[in-house]
Amino acid sequence: MKGKRTNTLLLKSVAKRLKQIRLERGYTQEKVTDYTHVNIGLIELGHTNISITTLVILCNFYGISLQDFVREVEYEKE
Secondary structure, rough: OOOOOOOOOHHHHHHHHHHHHHHHOOOOOOHHHHHHOHHHHHOOOOOOOOHHHHHHHHHHOOOHHHHHHHHHHOOOOO
């Protein structure tokens, strides 16, 4: 395997979706971080690869299922 494997479209799409949901709920980044202990600011930049566990924490906080979250996420098929 050569180099680091990344999926830029996926990272950007997850970041965009998380920000969209946060704004729809009327939350600031600070509120999300205070309640979840997840630095959402870094994730919303789309440069940080987050774990499934972190994604589930955020989905639970936002009141959305993981399945509903990923339905609208785009990714590069390799």
